Amino acid sequence: MKNLWFHLMPYKDLPDDFRDEHPSVWVDIDAGLLDAKRVHEHYNEYLDELEYAGESGFDGVCCNEHHQNGYGLMPSPNLIASTLTRRTTKPAICVMGNSLALYNPPTRVAEEFAMLDCMSGGRLIAGFPVGTPMDTIFAYGQNPSKLRDRYYEAHDIVMKAWSEPDTFSFNGRFNQLRYVNVWPRPVQQPHPPVWIPGGGSVETWRWCAEMDYVYSYLSYFGYKAGAATMQGFWDEMDRLGKDRNPYRAGFLQFVAVGETEQEALELYREPAEYFYGRCLHVNPKWASPAGYQSEATIRGKVQSQVALAAQASRAGAGPKAGPMGAAREWKDILDLGYVIAGDPDQVAERIREVCINLNVGHLMLLCQFGNMSTELAKYNTRLYAEKVLPQITDLFDDEWEDRWWPKPLIERAVPRDLPVAAGG
């Protein structure tokens, strides 16, 4: 299996009363809360952490795109990825990803991803999310009724721009481009592996199957809440006659590793409660503009909500059990499986169980979350890399091939040392 180290890059100084005094962490977050000097420190620490993870045994490092967001300081993930091409040498660089409909023209994505693939010598994983409503509809003003069609059209342009040998014209519904001929082209041919971060929509599962892309379920609510979605994905793959190769899937999981369980429970409580309490404080008015979800998804959701409600009432579960009624207390965060915490053996055992049960070959791990210090993030990362990863890394490899992993150049250029400046 593959272990990828994922950074969200949260702002660490959201105040204690953030939930009560501020409407939302996203879209209309109060700019008065932001100290650019702190962001300067954050970026440098966060890049240190990504580089550290990339050189300490993780198979890949991930960044992603959010806009006007207090827990995601990466409106441009490609900027982050570009520095990683220079300061890491081994890991896959997984940009998770570029929200295709937001780029005008979408050939911009074909160009920048090709640059990243060339700069890194073929280490890029190209993520193509539709993007959340907060990012796409409200921060970037896309029409919710046209977003998906624009997304699919942009995808077609990017893939054609990478694969078509000659200059071509694209006369689309939303894009008219007379001369498409991107320079450079990706190192990886015919194109870098494509991963699709998605929610639980059947259309996305089918599309991933049809295009032979990886489906990644990026939920902040862990393996328990994610199990039903992954079950739905695999059921759909069965229906479509696709194999159960676990590398068809990616999954996000928070982890918190200590030398002992007790240490883990003590060290990671504060950053976890910061993340679930403050970073996920999103005004629900941004959550579901009409048109963002397809009619089929609405039908599926209403029906599954009915099913869930029935299930919950049978089980006598409280409202906190649902993924949208996110827990904020450490005990609940642990009980509900949002964060897997423990000593290295406990974490390894649980991770192995999760990957087998959810049948996931690409595990994306959040080792830094909330206001976690860079020292603790590196400690978590080191313990995972040294003591957890070796226990699980062989999973699936005797049976399945990862056809969705980058194929870098064997001989790759590396940065030269900086010349020592005279007189410093």
Next chain:
Amino acid sequence: MAHERTLTVGGHPVRVLEDGQGVGVPAVFFAGIGGLPRWIPFLDHLAASRRVIAPSLPGFPGAADFRHLDSLLDWIVHAVETIEALDEHPVDLLGSSVGGALAAEVAALAGSLVNRLVLIAPFGVYDEADPAADIWAQVPGPDAIPNLVCSDPENWKTAWQLPEGAEAIDFQVMHSRAMEAAARLLFPFGDTGVVSRLHRVTHPTLLLRGDEDRVLPASYNDRFRAALPGEVRTATIEAAGHLAELDAPEATAREINAFLADQEFSRGEA
């Protein structure tokens, strides 16, 4: 009891509800946001003295197809062809809210199809200094839209009551489709640029709005008023929200009936 039939406009089925009798020009109603899940009392009050025809706008209940419409021009052509397909023009064209935006465009660009024009809180303009509500950023829940578009949310809920034998999920999808259609046409501001075309609307026009409209400020109707070159009557409906025809069906119909019957108004004699 209203009759129902289906027209084909641009290859897409459009439900038409109609009722009433009269020898004069028929009134055609383009519904407001959400559309017409059923025939409503407002239309009965109009139909007491004339024929009233309510073709569904794209995406609204009765016309599921709308995702082929990309540009404003696509929407306007569809609206024009709807009136043409009814084959009874010129008509008195009534439009509320979203339907008001399209009714104004039909009058501006295919003026010969229209006799008199009635606009109830029409979308079409936006003012950063006096912003409209963001109908697409509402806390989800059964009361969000009713509270926003009606002064008494029960009036919306009555119109949207599940008919006997209907599936709740179908009704929910119909509602969400109607809200999406409005977004497709009007997101994010509702500004269609119609003001630059209103000089072409020389028809006698009635501009209405509910005094408790929580979606569009009063100044938006003033903008229409200022840009319309012909004779314009304005009125405010008391105790009515954005969809005045749902909150105050009788009072709204009374204003319209009086305007349509008033011989003082005639086109081109302003």
